[in-house]
Amino acid sequence: MPWKTFSLREARQRFVQTxxxxxxxVAQLCRESGISQKTGFKWLKRFRILGSPGLRDFSRRxxxxxxxxxxxxxxxxxxxxxxxxxxxxxxxxxxxxxxHPRAHLPKQRTITEYLKRLGLARRRRRRARRGPKxxxxxxxxxxxxxxxxxxxxxxxxxxxxGDGQRVDPxxxxxxxxxxxxxxxxxxxxxELVRQYxxxxxxxxxxxxxxxxxxxxxxxxxxxxxxxxxxxxxxxxGIKVEFTGRGQPQDNAAHEQMHRVYQAELASPAAANPRGQxxxxxxxxxxxxxxxxxxxxxxxxxxxxxxxxxxxxxxxxGDIHYRCHWPTRRVTxxxxxxxxxxxxxxxxxxxxxxxxxxxxxxxxxxxxxxRHLIGLMYDTDPAGMRPTRWGKAQETTSPS
Numbered sequence: 451m452p453w454k455t456f457s458l459r460e461a462r463q464r465f466v467q468t469x470x471x472x473x474x475x476v477a478q479l480c481r482e483s484g485i486s487q488k489t490g491f492k493w494l495k496r497f498r499i500l501g502s503p504g505l506r507d508f509s510r511r512x513x514x515x516x517x518x519x520x521x522x523x524x525x526x527x528x529x530x531x532x533x534x535x536x537x538x539x540x541x542x543x544x545x546x547x548x549x550h551p552r553a554h555l556p557k558q559r560t561i562t563e564y565l566k567r568l569g570l571a572r573r574r575r576r577r578a579r580r581g582p583k584x585x586x587x588x589x590x591x592x593x594x595x596x597x598x599x600x601x602x603x604x605x606x607x608x609x610x611x612g613d614g615q616r617v618d619p620x621x622x623x624x625x626x627x628x629x630x631x632x633x634x635x636x637x638x639x640x641e642l643v644r645q646y647x648x649x650x651x652x653x654x655x656x657x658x659x660x661x662x663x664x665x666x667x668x669x670x671x672x673x674x675x676x677x678x679x680x681x682x683x684x685x686x687g688i689k690v691e692f693t694g695r696g697q698p699q700d701n702a703a704h705e706q707m708h709r710v711y712q713a714e715l716a717s718p719a720a721a722n723p724r725g726q727x728x729x730x731x732x733x734x735x736x737x738x739x740x741x742x743x744x745x746x747x748x749x750x751x752x753x754x755x756x757x758x759x760x761x762x763x764x765x766x767g768d769i770h771y772r773c774h775w776p777t778r779r780v781t782x783x784x785x786x787x788x789x790x791x792x793x794x795x796x797x798x799x800x801x802x803x804x805x806x807x808x809x810x811x812x813x814x815x816x817x818x819x820r821h822l823i824g825l826m827y828d829t830d831p832a833g834m835r836p837t838r839w840g841k842a843q844e845t846t847s848p849s
Contacts, residue, residue, distance in 0.1 A: 462505040465490065466497045523556050524564055531570045539565065581673070581824045581835030586842045589691055589700060590659055592626035598758035600625040600691070601657040602704040603647075605638065605665065606711060612721040619711070619730065622650060623704060625661070628743050629755035630707070633730040635723055640667040640678050648762070651686075655758025661691040661701060668692075672784075672796035673823035673836035681798045684819060685765040692839075703745070710737075769819055771805030776814070779803050785833075788826060794833025799823070 465483055469476050469490070480490040496504030523546075530542050537545075539561040546555050556564075565571040592599045606619040620643060622631040631654055634646045660683055662668035669692060670677035680690045693700035715733055720726040738755075742748040771777055778786040784797035786804070795804060799818055806814040812828040824834035 458507075459505050462493050463502065466493055466505070469494055470497075524568075527556075527561055527564055528568055528570065531565060531568075538562075579830065579835045581837050582822065583838050583840035584674070584822060586839040587691070588842050589661065589693070595754075597624050597627045597629070597755045598655065598657045598760070600659045600661055601631070602661045602701055603668070604663060604701065604704055604708070606708045609712075609716050609719055611719045611723055611726050615723055617719075617723050617726055620646065621704070621708065621711070622647070623707060624657075624751075624755055625703065627751045627754035628703065628707075628746060629751035630734045630737050633711075633734060635727050635730070638666050643667055644679055644682060651762035656686055656688055656760045656762055657758060658760070659689045659691055661693065663693045663698070663701065664695050670796070670798050672798055673818075673834075674821065674839065676796070676798040676823075678798050678800060681802070681818065682765075684821065685769075685802070686762070687760075707737075768803045769805070771803075771817065772807075775805045775807055775817075777803050777805050789828045791831070793826065793830075796823070796836065 461483070465479060468474060469479055474482075476490050476494070477487055480487045483490070493505060526546060526549075527542055530545050531537060534541070539558040542561050542565075543555065543558050546553075562571065590600055601622060602625050603620070603622050606621055608616050608618045610616055617635045618637055620632075620634045620636045622633075623629065624631060632646070632650050636642050636646060660680075662680070664675060667677055667679045669675045669680065675692055676684070676690070683690050698705050711730075711733070715726070715729055720729050738751045740750065742750060746754065768779075778788065778795075780786055780795050780799045780802055782797075782800050784795055784800055785792045786795055787793070795816070802818065804823070805817045806826060807817060809815055809825075814826045815822055816824040816826050816834050822837050824836045826834045
C-alpha cells in the first residue's frame with residue numbers, strides 16, 4: 451500500500467472542511483494537526499472570505515515601501531557605470547547630484563548594493579594578512595680555502611642565436627673559487643631547472659648555501675619569498691640566500707662573469723642553440739683551467755676548487771615534527787584543510803608536510819622543517835599569514 455502524501459494546501463483544505471462540518475472543535479483539530487489555534491482560525495477566516503484560493507501562501511512583501519529606491523535611479527546608476535566602468539559609488543553619487551541637484555538621491559551605500567545586484571561591481575582581491583617578520587641575514591662571505599660554501603645561480607639575459615631562436619643561459623658558479631659548475635640553455639621552468647641542478651649536485655656534491663636573486667623560478671611571492679625550487683633546496687639541507695631586490699651588485703662577481711660570457715660567446719652568438727651550448731661547454735673549460743683571475747691572484751679557478759663532501763641525497767619520506775604538533779600535507783594547488791575550511795599555505799610547499807605549533811587558543815605557528823613560514827588563525831577565512839623578511843641581521847657563517 452503506497453504512502454499517503456498531502457501538500458500543505460490539501461492539508462489545510464481537509465482541516466477547514468472538518469472544522470466546518472462541526473464534528474470536532476477547532477481546538478481539538480489544532481492539537482491533532484500540530485498547529486496553534488491562532489493559525490487554525492486564520493485559515494478558517496481566509497476560507498470564509500476568499501474560498502479555496504485563500505488557503506495558498508501569500509507573499510510577505512510589504513504593500514508599501516516608502517524608502518525603496520525607484521527604478522529610475524537604478525537605471526541611472528547602471529547607465530553611469532557603463533559609461534565609466536572604473537567609477538565607484540562615490541563618483542556615481544557626485545554625477546547624479548550634478549544631473550539632479552534638487553532630487554532626493556539614494557545614498558552611496560545603496561548605490562554600492564545596487565552595483566552588486568546588477569553585476570557591475572568589481573570584486574576586490576582578498577589579500578593575505580601580514581604575518582610575522584624574521585631578520586634577514588647579510589650575505590655570507592666565503593671563508594678562505596673553503597669552496598662549495600656558497601654557490602651563485604642566475605639566468606643571464608636572453609639573446610637570440612643566428613637562426614633567431616631565443617636562448618636563456620642558466621649559469622652556476624662557486625663563489626670562493628670562481629669555478630663555473632655549469633651553463634645550461636634552459637627556459638624559466640621549475641622542473642627543467644631542477645633536473646639540471648640535480649645533475650650538477652650528483653657530479654659536484656651539494657653546497658652549504660645557494661645565492662639567487664628574486665627572479666623566477668628561484669623566488670616566489672609567498673612565505674620567505676620561497677618558490678618550489680628554493681623550498682626543494684631547503685629539503686636538501688641547503689640554505690637559501692636572496693640578494694636585495696633590484697640590487698645586482700649583491701652578486702657582482704657573478705654579473706661580471708656574465709659580461710665576459712656576453713663579450714666572448716654572445717656577440718655574435720652561434721648559428722643555433724645546439725651550437726651555442728657546444729660553445730658554452732668549451733668556454734667553461736677555458737674559463738676554469740686557462741683564464742687567470744685577478745681576484746684569485748692571477749690563479750685559475752680549478753687550482754682552488756674541490757668537489758663538495760656533501761653528497762647529493764634525494765629527500766626521503768615526510769618531514770617529522772614534534773609529536774604534539776598537528777601536521778597537514780599541502781596539496782598541489784598550495785592548500786590544506788584546517789578548521790573545516792580550505793586554507794592557503796603556498797604552492798612552494800606543494801606535496802610537503804607542514805607542522806603547526808600551538809601558540810594560543812585558535813593560533814598556530816606554521817613551520818616548514820625548522821623554518822617559520824607563517825601564522826594560522828582559526829578565525830581567518832583565507833589562509834595563513836605568511837612570514838616576511840625584516841631588517842638584516844649580521845652573520846658571517848651559515849646556520
